[in-house]
Amino acid sequence: MPSSATGRHAEDAALPPAEDEVAAYLAAFGTPDVVEVLLPDTSAVLRGKWIPGAALRKIWKDGVAIPLSIFGLDIWGREVDATEIHLETGDKDGLCWPVPGTLKPVPWAPRPTAQVLITMHEPDGSARGAPWKLDPRQQLAAIVDRFAARGLVPCVAFELEFYLLKPAGAPGAPPEPVFPATGEARQNMYAMSDLDAFAPLLHDMRAACIAQGLPADTVISEAAPGQFEINLYHRTDALAAADDAILLRRVIDGVARRHGLRATFMAKPLVDFAGSGMHVHVSLMETSGGNLFARPEGAGDRALRHAAGGLLATMADSTLIFVPSYNGYRRLVPGSYAPISISWGYDNRSVAVRVPNGPPAARRLEHRIAGAEAHPHLVLAAILAGMLEGIEAQIEPPPPLSGNAYEHEAPRLSPSMEEAVTRFGASPFIARAFGEDYRRIYAVMKREEMAAFTRAILPLEYDVYL
Structure with a gap:
């Protein structure tokens, strides 16, 4: 069985008492009708419960009981017996406890509704319980603690791409993107006209982010019809x-449904257009002050190279986390x-790890x-673990690529x-990074998921062979 962490993440110490948040x-909002407690499972599917608003304080006082095995469900929500x-x-x-700072209103809900993110602990006789190591949030917390022990604090920002689609058609039918006002299915990168065409929906998304305290930054029309990107501040x-x-995806999905549309984070929903990615920006701040990568006299350059070297050295082993779906x-x-x-390369969007321009x-x-x-x-856990591997082992990366990386010889x-x-x-x-138990369980789950897709007969096969 997975082992439990024995420590407590430092986040608990610096936050106001739970009663203050409630x-x-x-x-600000009064008693909600419902509180949605949200637990992201191994596939980042939100699972949880609806709890009466009158019981809001009990969530903080008593926790929320959910089976530990919730992290042994496949992408369809089915038990994977081989996880054991x-x-x-x-x-x-x-026992799940609220994540401090995540109690927020749900602006798109039809009735007064609150939501709160929760994280899993394993009852061990203590008041809170030991962090449950199958919870991805607890995996990330353990790696962040390793950085803290070295006097380093990761500074992180996510960029998230998605498609807006028409409501679902017949089962198995391909998705239909929502074209801008012109109705043209074409690439129109960074088009202001596409932002204008979806302005009411995008403004509602921004308003929902403000209501929930999500640090939304730029909104961009991306490379395909109905495809957008929302960036988060670091x-x-x-x-x-x-x-x-996690919560930005829920905002995007919830607001899209209120507008009669669907949002999808499927990696490749349309054959003829670009897929959707999730880019992650990471710098390392020293607790003594300053950016590790900006140290003078070449020390910052060396640290950045070693972090990049660790990412490249561990990339093949971590790909299943970065691309967890058959479609991906x-x-x-x-x-x-x-x-x-x-x-990797400097200011090069065709490589896997880019060093952006900037001060x-x-x-x-x-x-x-x-x-x-x-x-x-x-x-993020896999990225940080790879960077730490490179810094600790002083891994030098290969020369950075310039120009079109698709035309270079490099490991695939x-x-x-x-x-x-x-x-x-x-x-x-x-x-080393996640534990042997986590490695086994995650691999078992993904192998069974892959088998389900490889057993399926595609419509194209009927078109060709019937």
């Missing part, structure tokens, strides 16, 4: 940054602005592999889910 919410964490264990409950709290990304590998094709090689104080790495469907907490990212599962399941790095 009291502030009630003073379901009936074999008696299917015991864990945070020096890595856990909060990943929480923001369709996004990794040449010329798509999604990377296909284990590569020294903002020097950072941009990780460009993850699909929009990936789990923000797991993605796993081109299929099958290869990615195999690499992940045998990786010593993954075992």
Whole structure:
């Protein structure tokens, strides 16, 4: 069985008492009809419960009981027996506690509704319980603690791409994007006209972000009809940054439904257009002050190179976390602005790890592999673990690529889910970063998910062979 962490993340110490957060919410919004407690599972699917608003304080006082095995469900919400964490264990409950600062109103709900993110603990006789290591948020917390022990604080920002689609058609039918007012299915990168065409919906998304305290920044019309990107401001709290990304997806989905549309974070929903990614920007701040990558006399350059070297050295083993879906590998094709090689470069959007232009104080790495469907907490955990590996082992990366990386000879990212599962399941790095139990359970779940897709008969096969 997975081992439990013995410590407590430092986030608990600096936050106001829980009663203050509840009291502030009630003073601002009154008692909600319903409180939605949200627990992202291993696939970043939000699971949880509706709790009567009158019981709001009980969530903080008593916690929320949810089976520990919630993290052994596949993408469809089915138990994966091979994880051996379901009936074999008696299917015991864990105890979930609110994530401080995430009690917020739900502006798109039809009745007064609150939501709060929760995280899983394992009952161990203590008041709160030990962090449950199958919870991706707890995995990220453990890696952030490793940075703290070195006097470093990750500074993180997420960028999230998505498509707006028409309501679902017939089962199995391909999605229909919502074209701008012209009705043209064409690439129109950064078009202001596309932002104007969807202005009411996009303004409602921004308003919902403000209501929920999500640090939304730029909104961009992306490379395909009905495709957009919303960026989040950087945070020096890595856990909060990943929480923001999870909750931003919920805002986008909820507001789109209120407008009679669907939002999708599927990595490659349309064959002829670009896929959707989730880019992650990371710098490392020293607790003594300043950006590690901006140290003078070449020290910052060395630290940045070593962090990039660690990312490249661990990239093949971590690809299954960055691209966790069968569909996601369709996004990794040449010329798509999604990377296909284990590569890095300066101000180069065709590589996997980019060093953006900017002043020294903002020097950072941009990780460009993850699909929009990936789990923000797991993605960030794998990125940070790779950077730390490079810094601790002083791994020098290969020369940075310039120009079109698709035309360079470089090691290829796993081109299929099958290869990615195999690499992940045998990786010593993954075992060191996440634990052997987590490596086994995640690999088992993804192998069964992959098998379900490979057993399916595609419509194209009927068209060709019937």
